[in-house]
Amino acid sequence: MNTVLENIVKKTSWRLIPFMLALYVLAFLDRSNIGFAKNAYQLDTGLSNEAFALGAGIFFAAYAFLGVPANLLMRKFGARxxxxxxxxxxxxxxxxxxxxxxxxxxxxxxxxLGAAEAGFFPGMIYLTSQWFPQQKRAGIMGLFYMGAPLALAFGSPLSGALLEMHGFMGHPGWYWMFLIEGLVAIIAGVVTFAYLDNSPQEARFLEQSEKDALLAQLNSEESVKMTSHISDAVSNARVWHLSIIYMIIQISVYGLIFFLPTQVAALIGTTVGFKASCVVAIPWIAALFGTYYIPRYSDRTGERKKVAAGTLLLAGIGIGVSAFAPPVIAIIALCFAAIGFIAVQPVFWTMPTNILSGAALAAGIGFVNMFGAFGGFLAPIIRVHAETFFNNNTAGLLTLAIITVIGSLAILMLQEQTKQIEEKKEVESV
Known part of the structure; x- marks a missing residue:
């Protein structure tokens, strides 16, 4: 990539990534903060463990089915x-x-809430593909994905502190946590209308020559992709394979996240509050470093699938070890788990953007994200049912670990499939 284009990418990154990151922090915090409220919320409302697991997962039911149309609507109406x-x-x-x-x-x-958020995350992935060249995309998405560990590292103490407001003006702590974090998102929505540009063509922060250079690079990449038709995205076998892998990744993510505050509180022998939330932040701080460096390594080497498979395998091992290790080792294992299942995702998302373009890319991202949403729906249910079936609190974590390792193997199978496709193309060209 030439120096001029490098400078344009840097300029675009400084404009878009901090804002996208801030929105993702709020989105992730708003969907996962019930994990902090779990014990107090259930006590005050009489909600059973099964009902909590259903509610934690049902977010992803509407989220799943609306992802594809939401992305197509964003393509039509514009990102802003x-x-x-x-x-x-x-x-x-x-x-x-x-x-x-x-x-x-x-x-x-x-x-x-799941229906409302359906258009956000796949929209952000699609937006990234419209603004940044393929060579830089894993690193850029790695910066965006830092929103998840940031939300959980710094949002954890925030949520814990808001829970300490229990009794203020006659309301429980979880009331203030939900209300205040939701109001911050509303403010962010208002700011979006003034700050975000729809596309590089409309970018207010780029000179016309910069717009032309960036669009020329993006258009040259689009011209060599496999398909741009919506129907082809759904019928493509590799898209289905990627969808199943992403579902497994999300089972790993949300099977741990929704229960992590109570798991850590049990490890350190306290209740979920400010102290426990500070310890919960440790794995997410570790994930920040992994999410920064691993996608950049993938960009530098050009290797996607081996990096993704190894990173997800790290998550599976971390989850499994945390199930039976003593407290200090368990926290360290959770750090590796968080690094693994967060850092794998920006590398993963370079794969569909490599093979699709245009409307097919918008639909394909929504389709893959839909399967991921099913993973989020199934994750708490799988964990609770495993613990109930085996009558053992560690059974849920070990089940998640096994599923995560299977996902790592599925990525390696995709690598073999990709190799076969490339060999077939070489034969056909001869």
Missing amino acids: TWIGVTTLIWGALSAGMAYADTEWKFLVVRVL
Whole structure:
């Protein structure tokens, strides 16, 4: 990549990535903060473990089915309008969790929150593909993906501190946690309308010559991709394979995240509050470093699938060790787990953007993300059922570890499949 284009990418990164990162921090915090409220919320509302697991996962039901149409709508209406509206709605619903004091309210709000967030994450992935050259994309998405560990590292103490507001003005701590974090998202939605540009063509921060150079690079990459038709994205065998892998990754992620505060609290012998939330932050701080360096290594070497497989395998080992290790070793293992299942994702997302373009890319990202949403839905259910079936609290973690290792093997199978496809093309060209 030439120096001029390098400078354009840096300029675009400084403009977009901090803002995208901030939005992702809020989105991830709003979808996962029920993990911090779990014990107090269940105690106050009478919610059973099964109902909590269903509510934690049901978010992903609406999220799954609306991902594809949401991405196509963003392509039609533009990133500024779509992301802005999406953020406003999910912020209002997240704040509405403060008033979900019965089981049916809890389930309804979680479904609506999933529907509202359906367009955000796949929209961000698609937006990245529209602004950044392929060679830089894993590192760029690595910066964006740092939103998840940032939300959990710094949002954990925030959520824990808000839970300490229990009794303020007659409301429980979880009321204030949901309300305040939701209101912050609403403010972010308003800012989006003023800050975000729809595309490089409309970029207010780039000179015309910079726009032309960036668009020329992006268009040259689009011209060599396999397909740009929406129907081809769904019928492509590699897209299905990637979808299953991503579902496994999300089972690993959310099978741990929703229960991590209570798991760590049990390890250190305390209740979920500010102290436990500070310890919970440790694995996510470790994940920040992994999410920064691993995608950059992938960009530098050009190796995607081996890096992704090894990183996900690290997550599986970390989850498994945390199930039976003593507290200090368990926390270290959770650090490796967090590094693995967060850092693998920006590397993973370079794969569909390598083979699809245009409307097919928008639909394909939504389709892969839909399977990931199913993984998020299944994750807490799988963990709770494994613990109930084996009557053992470690069974859920060991089940997640096995599933994660299978995902790593599935990535290696994709590597073999890709090699066979390339060999077939060489034969056909002869």
